[in-house]
Amino acid sequence: MTTPTPSLERMAPAAEPSRSLLDRFRVPGAFLVGAVLLIGVAPLALSDFRLNLLAKYLCYAIVAVGVSLAWGRGGLLVLGQGVFFGLGGYAMAMHLKLADAAETGQTLPDFMQLYGTGDTLPWWWQPFANPAFALAMTVLLPMAVAALLGFFVFRRRVKGAYFAILSQALAAALAIWLVGQQATTGGTNGLTDMRGFFGYDLDDPVNQRMVYFVIAAVLLLLMAAARQLFVSRYGELLVAVRDSEERVRFLGYDPANVKLVAYVVAAGMAGLAGALFVPAVGIISPALIGIVPSIGFVIGAAVGGRASLVGAVLGAIAVAWAQSTLSDAFPAAWTYLQGLLFVLAVGFLPGGLASLASVVRRRRTPMTTTPITAPASAPTSAPTGGTA
Amino acid sequence: MTVILNQSFTGISIGAVLLLIALGLTLTFGQMGVINMAHGEFIMAGAYTTYVLQKSISGAGVSLLLALPLAFLVAGAMGALLEWLLIRRLYTRPLDTLLVTWGVSLMLQQLARDVFGAPNVQTRAPDLLTGNISVGGITFANNRLFILGLALLCVLGLTLIMRTTPLGRRIRAVVQNRDLAEVSGIATQRVDRTTFFIGSGLAGVAGVALTLVGPIGPTMGTNYIVDAFLVVVVGGVAQLKGAVITAFALGVLQSVLEYSTTVSVAKVIVLVAIVAFLQWRPQGLYTLRTRSLA
Numbered sequence: 001m002t003t004p005t006p007s008l009e010r011m012a013p014a015a016e017p018s019r020s021l022l023d024r025f026r027v028p029g030a031f032l033v034g035a036v037l038l039i040g041v042a043p044l045a046l047s048d049f050r051l052n053l054l055a056k057y058l059c060y061a062i063v064a065v066g067v068s069l070a071w072g073r074g075g076l077l078v079l080g081q082g083v084f085f086g087l088g089g090y091a092m093a094m095h096l097k098l099a100d101a102a103e104t105g106q107t108l109p110d111f112m113q114l115y116g117t118g119d120t121l122p123w124w125w126q127p128f129a130n131p132a133f134a135l136a137m138t139v140l141l142p143m144a145v146a147a148l149l150g151f152f153v154f155r156r157r158v159k160g161a162y163f164a165i166l167s168q169a170l171a172a173a174l175a176i177w178l179v180g181q182q183a184t185t186g187g188t189n190g191l192t193d194m195r196g197f198f199g200y201d202l203d204d205p206v207n208q209r210m211v212y213f214v215i216a217a218v219l220l221l222l223m224a225a226a227r228q229l230f231v232s233r234y235g236e237l238l239v240a241v242r243d244s245e246e247r248v249r250f251l252g253y254d255p256a257n258v259k260l261v262a263y264v265v266a267a268g269m270a271g272l273a274g275a276l277f278v279p280a281v282g283i284i285s286p287a288l289i290g291i292v293p294s295i296g297f298v299i300g301a302a303v304g305g306r307a308s309l310v311g312a313v314l315g316a317i318a319v320a321w322a323q324s325t326l327s328d329a330f331p332a333a334w335t336y337l338q339g340l341l342f343v344l345a346v347g348f349l350p351g352g353l354a355s356l357a358s359v360v361r362r363r364r365t366p367m368t369t370t371p372i373t374a375p376a377s378a379p380t381s382a383p384t385g386g387t388a
Numbered sequence: 389m390t391v392i393l394n395q396s397f398t399g400i401s402i403g404a405v406l407l408l409i410a411l412g413l414t415l416t417f418g419q420m421g422v423i424n425m426a427h428g429e430f431i432m433a434g435a436y437t438t439y440v441l442q443k444s445i446s447g448a449g450v451s452l453l454l455a456l457p458l459a460f461l462v463a464g465a466m467g468a469l470l471e472w473l474l475i476r477r478l479y480t481r482p483l484d485t486l487l488v489t490w491g492v493s494l495m496l497q498q499l500a501r502d503v504f505g506a507p508n509v510q511t512r513a514p515d516l517l518t519g520n521i522s523v524g525g526i527t528f529a530n531n532r533l534f535i536l537g538l539a540l541l542c543v544l545g546l547t548l549i550m551r552t553t554p555l556g557r558r559i560r561a562v563v564q565n566r567d568l569a570e571v572s573g574i575a576t577q578r579v580d581r582t583t584f585f586i587g588s589g590l591a592g593v594a595g596v597a598l599t600l601v602g603p604i605g606p607t608m609g610t611n612y613i614v615d616a617f618l619v620v621v622v623g624g625v626a627q628l629k630g631a632v633i634t635a636f637a638l639g640v641l642q643s644v645l646e647y648s649t650t651v652s653v654a655k656v657i658v659l660v661a662i663v664a665f666l667q668w669r670p671q672g673l674y675t676l677r678t679r680s681l682a
Contacts, residue, residue, distance in 0.1 A: 075483075077483045077486065079486075149663065152663055152664075152666075152667055153663070153666070155667075156666060156667055156670040157670055158666050158670050160482065160483060161417070161421065161423050161482055161483060161486070162621050162666075164423070164483060164486060165423070165614070165617045165618065165621055166621070166662075166663065166666075168614060168617075169614050169617075169618055169659050169662070170659065172614045172655070173655050173656045173659045174656075176651075176652045176655045176656075177652045177653065177655065177656050178652075179652060180650055180651060180652025180653065181652070291610070291614065292610075295487070295490055298487065299487065299490075302487055332498055332501070332502060335494055335495070335497070335498040336495050336498055338491070338494055339491040339492060339493075339494035339495035339498070340491065340495065341491070342487055342488065342490060342491030342494070343474065343488050343491040343492060346484050346487040346488050346491070347474055347477065347478065347484070347488045348477075350481065350484060
């Protein structure tokens with residue numbers, strides 16, 4: 001290739017050994033500022049309606065934390081996060097529907113009575129009446145599915161584009177399956193009209209605020225956890241696998257396991273996000289988890305900066321916000337703008353907006369920081385280009 | 389017995405549609421490693437080309453025949469333009485081509501909505517293609533037979549180009565070892581663009597065929613794109629025969645499963661079967677033997 005592209009390894013900062021006092025408090029400081037903004041300022045400054053919208057965006061941001069881990073650090077283009085978001089969301093919604101039904105003395109959720117296929121609850125619905133089981137499933141079910149697919153895919157070294165397409169096909173298959181099972185999953189409509197949330201009335205604005213606080217707290221907690229994971233030994237191994245899988249293999253590690261952990265953790269985060277999405281927004285449906293939203297989860301992170309945790313989270317919030325404010329006012333113009341945004345961000349600013357400052361800085365002093373070109377296994381020389 | 393035969397013909401005709409759609413991808417994805425999500429929109433461009441032609445030329449048969457080469461040129465030109473504008477900058481980052489072309493596909497869908505309107509449109513099929521032929525109790529729909537013939541013709545044409553022409557030789561050389569091809573005096577950038585032109589043009593031809601079996605709309609490409617990628621993944625990169633076998637195998641599997649279960653369950657089982665198949669052959673049915681570790 002004639003034009004060297006900035007390689008990804010520049011975007012992920014390694015754990016730096018010697019830091020000044022200011023640097024040492026930079027990350028916790030920024031975290032604290034974020035926490036104060038989210039927990040303290042936002043609920044005071046925003047109306048109930050806007051706070052509820054923010055809660056929805058924060059759910060997308062939670063998915064973005066996982067995307068930043070799997071894709072930004074691990075190089076795994078996870079195009080099927082909608083699956084895990086959906087599994088978490090449906091697990092939660094199933095419990096809420098059953099709880100609502102039990103409140104009014106029914107055995108079946110309302111939509112099942114409507115389609116009238118029988119008087120008995122399907123066997124796979126029954127355990128979700130138990131709140132502890134349902135809550136555990138919102139995280140464990142996505143992780144189990146991710147572990148299953150990841151195990152088979154990574155073990156046989158199916159990678160790169162192949163993995164992306166398989167994960168995407170999984171999202172398509174789940175969405176199509178959910179639509180097909182009208183009687184037990186609500187079909188295209190999905191599960192809607194959740195009234196209660198573990199005994200609290202969801203129509204009450206006070207309880208909606210509580211849901212917001214839960215979501216914000218989960219996001220902050222997961223960001224802190226992801227940050228710790230990034231600077232750990234595992235985080236470095238993950239970056240190493242992304243940049244040169246063969247070398248890591250030759251050093252005696254199994255890259256399959258490293259990738260599997262990242263994929264499974266990202267899936268768990270997406271599942272948790274889906275579970276929190278349900279009380280905040282009040283619906284989970286196939287249209288929210290199919291191919292289009294699955295790519296949407298990745299796009300927010302790409303625009304903000306896939307390798308930067310904060311960039312990915314802010315990108316996800318910003319794109320979701322732009323989507324809901326602009327798509328109502330100018331539906332056609334927004335679609336063009338959205339497309340253009342993806343093209344420009346991914347094509348010309350692969351580090352996302354988070355890397356804008358360093359890109360500008362590099363332009364000013366081109367001599368000292370020429371991009372490191374990829375090592376021997378560069379995709380240009382790999383004949384099976386798609387698998388590189 | 390006739391049920392089985394009828395069902396396998398359905399499967400073969402599903403396979404023929406899959407093959408037509410995936411054929412262009414075997415070039416742009418299989419050979420060049422570019423994940424072009426806008427491929428579905430090139431199919432849509434071919435379909436709308438047929439629609440526009442039929443508006444101006446009244447004869448359904450004539451307009452269909454004219455649409456085939458014209459759709460090839462229209463979609464091919466769009467592909468070449470896309471390659472020139474964006475994709476050539478991304479050959480070192482194959483995964484990013486997916487997201488960039490997804491952005492392009494969003495814009496193209498909106499463009500179609502603005503130009504042709506959001507609702508689906510229909511074309512008239514020529515009289516010759518509306519009927520059925522019955523042979524020994526099996527019913528063959530004429531339009532399905534036409535698509536099958538068209539798919540096989542495209543495979544034949546593409547095979548001849550890849551095997552016998554200097555262009556095909558250059559494409560294979562670039563795919564096998566880009567650097568070596570470059571120092572051997574092959575203008576790799578021009579080869580890339582030509583490959584993309586042909587691959588996208590084939591999507592346009594597929595679009596013409598799809599007007600015979602379904603409505604034409606801004607989102608029609610999205611319905612097929614994932615299946616088409618799966619065909620290439622299972623088929624492997626190197627040769628067309630992988631795509632041919634896979635397309636028909638998946639078509640028949642799908643139709644048999646749809647017959648015994650439901651459409652949605654069939655989709656899930658097909659996906660599971662694909663993942664299981666990749667355990668046996670991770671690089672797909674046919675692979676190009678190389679010295680690369682990847």
